[in-house]
Amino acid sequence: MATTFKTLLNNDVTTTRTLLHEAIPVTGTIVSGTYAADGNIKNYSHGMFQSVYDYPYLSSSANHIFDITFGYSSLSSLSSSTSTQNSKKVNIYNQMAQVLMGHDQNGNIQNFDQDGNLAAGGTKIHEAVFINVARLLTKDEIKKGSFQVTVLTGSSPLTPTDSLTISDYGATTSYKINSPAGEYGILYTSSATPGSDSGVGLLYYQAGVAVLTASVFSNAPGGTSAEWCGFGPPANYKAGTEDGIQASLTGSQISSSADGLRNRMQNLQFNNTTELNSTIYFCRANHNDFNYSSNPTYLTSSKMVVKESSTDSPVTYITTIGLYSADNELLAVAKLSEPVKKSPDTEVTFRTRLDY
Numbered sequence: 091m092a093t094t095f096k097t098l099l100n101n102d103v104t105t106t107r108t109l110l111h112e113a114i115p116v117t118g119t120i121v122s123g124t125y126a127a128d129g130n131i132k133n134y135s136h137g138m139f140q141s142v143y144d145y146p147y148l149s150s151s152a153n154h155i156f157d158i159t160f161g162y163s164s165l166s167s168l169s170s171s172t173s174t175q176n177s178k179k180v181n182i183y184n185q186m187a188q189v190l191m192g193h194d195q196n197g198n199i200q201n202f203d204q205d206g207n208l209a210a211g212g213t214k215i216h217e218a219v220f221i222n223v224a225r226l227l228t229k230d231e232i233k234k235g236s237f238q239v240t241v242l243t244g245s246s247p248l249t250p251t252d253s254l255t256i257s258d259y260g261a262t263t264s265y266k267i268n269s270p271a272g273e274y275g276i277l278y279t280s281s282a283t284p285g286s287d288s289g290v291g292l293l294y295y296q297a298g299v300a301v302l303t304a305s306v307f308s309n310a311p312g313g314t315s316a317e318w319c320g321f322g323p324p325a326n327y328k329a330g331t332e333d334g335i336q337a338s339l340t341g342s343q344i345s346s347s348a349d350g351l352r353n354r355m356q357n358l359q360f361n362n363t364t365e366l367n368s369t370i371y372f373c374r375a376n377h378n379d380f381n382y383s384s385n386p387t388y389l390t391s392s393k394m395v396v397k398e399s400s401t402d403s404p405v406t407y408i409t410t411i412g413l414y415s416a417d418n419e420l421l422a423v424a425k426l427s428e429p430v431k432k433s434p435d436t437e438v439t440f441r442t443r444l445d446y
Contacts, residue, residue, distance in 0.1 A: 095414060096379060098371055108366040111236075114227050116155060116358040120144055131352070133345045138178055139222075140348035156358075157222040158348040160304070160339060161186065163201050166216040173340040182344075186220055186301070190294055192270040202301055204289045206266040206276055215291070217304035217339060219351060221358075228298035229362040234275060235262040236361035237293050239300070242354040243307050253356055254279055256302070258293045265295070272296035279306075307335040307354070366445055373411055373440040381406055381434050406432045411440055 120130065121142055129146030139159035145152040161183030162168050169180060184199055191200040200208065202215035221239075223232070238257040258265075261275030277291035277300065291302040338347045381404045388394060394404060407429035413422040424442045432438060 094380070094384070095418060096373075096375075098373070102372045102374065104370050104372075106368045106370060108368065110364040110366060111233050111361045112229075112364075113361050114359060118356040120155070121355045121358070122353045131349075137175065137344055138182060139220075140345050140352075142352070153226060154224040155227065156224055157220075158351055159220045159222070160344050160347045161218055161220065162304075162339060163187075163214075163216040165201070165214075168217060168336065168340050170340070174342060175344055178344065179339070182220070183218060186218070186299070190269055190271045190274070190292075190297060190299060190301070202292060204276075204303070206268070206274070206289075206292065208268060215301065215303045218291075219302040219304055221300040221302070223298040223300070223360075225298065227362060228360075229364045231272070231295040231363045231365075232293065232298060233361035233363050234258065234265055234273075234295060235260070236359075237261075237275075237277075237300070238360065239358045240356040241306070241351075242356065254306070256290060256306070261293070269294065271299075277302065304335050304339060368446075369444045371413060371442045371444070373442055375408070375432060375438045375440070377434055377437050380408065380432055403434050408432050408438070408440075411442055413442070413444070 129148070130143040130152070132141040132143065132147045134141075139157045141147070141157050142155045143152040144155055159182055161179045161181075163183050164180050170176060173179070187202060188199050191202060194200050202218060204213040204215055235258060238255060240253050240255045243254045256277050256279055258275040259278050259280070265273050265275045267273055271294050273296065274292050274294040276289040277293055278288060279290055280288075290306045291300060293300050335347075335350075338350060382388070383406045388406075409426055409429045411424040411426070412420050413424075415421055422444060424440075426440075430438060430440075
């Protein structure tokens with residue numbers, strides 16, 4: 091415990107903010123596989139979403155990657171009492187919209203907007219695919235402009251030429267801030283389209299949620315806008331009786347639709363962000379400060395043991411810096427890598443950083 095203290099003034103303390111990024115690649119071999127036989131795919135009795143792990147989810151080393159679910163608005167033409175899990179799909183859409191889009195001035199839940207311009211109205215996303223990435227991977231947020239997912243949109247997921255890459259192109263300078271969940275960007279199918287009315291989804295950076303319009307899977311190459319590409323199990327693809335995304339949303343369980351999406355995902359990648367806030371304390375020892383130690387071994391028989399003769403200047407070796415509260419209670423300790431010599435003819439400034 092120190093017996094002498096030195097007060098830190100305002101110009102002795104400063105703060106910094108550092109953003110650390112990691113590249114997170116999720117390959118299609120992890121996401122897809124053999125459908126229900128996948129040990130890393132977990133379905134739940136409530137049937138409202140499906141979870142993807144990097145290892146069999148019963149393993150102690152398994153890490154949760156993301157969840158997949160589907161939903162549509164009560165305003166959607168697909169909403170019907172005869173649709174499978176209709177109430178759950180409507181509830182999922184409302185829950186996600188309430189959290190990510192918020193309410194309008196009349197207290198109504200706002201639907202997902204294709205271009206993010208709520209004041210101008212515009213096209214709404216009434217049928218949506220939700221990919222909720224685990225906080226373990228996104229950390230504090232997804233880095234803007236780094237998100238990319240490649241999906242297969244043709245009549246068969248076995249045809250790689252039908253792949254489509256979706257990314258938040260240009261989001262570093264054109265992201266939106268009118269969401270209660272934080273900042274979000276528009277997902278596009280090409281780097282040439284940002285700014286036009288061609289968005290296919292929204293990406294919420296702090297929440298780690300990607301919202302894709304289901305219509306991105308609606309057009310098979312060479313087909314008409316009325317055709318919906320295959321979204322059923324592999325056996326159906328070979329038999330030519332595949333279900334479309336529209337039939338999947340109205341006639342299949344959410345877990346079955348999630349199986350179809352997983353087998354259409356070739357890869358997903360992004361950079362996460364860890365925000366590191368630091369307070370830096372400049373601990374200044376002037377020429378007349380801390381030249382005498384409070385350590386009992388500093389004196390022997392009333393003599394300083396570090397002095398060879400009585401005419402030598404006092405000398406100390408600084409090994410530890412303590413940060414104290416206004417009541418002189420020790421709050422933090424910084425250890426030096428090696429002792430630093432201090433005498434009346436030297437001044438030392440120690441830069442002590444506290445990260446949180």
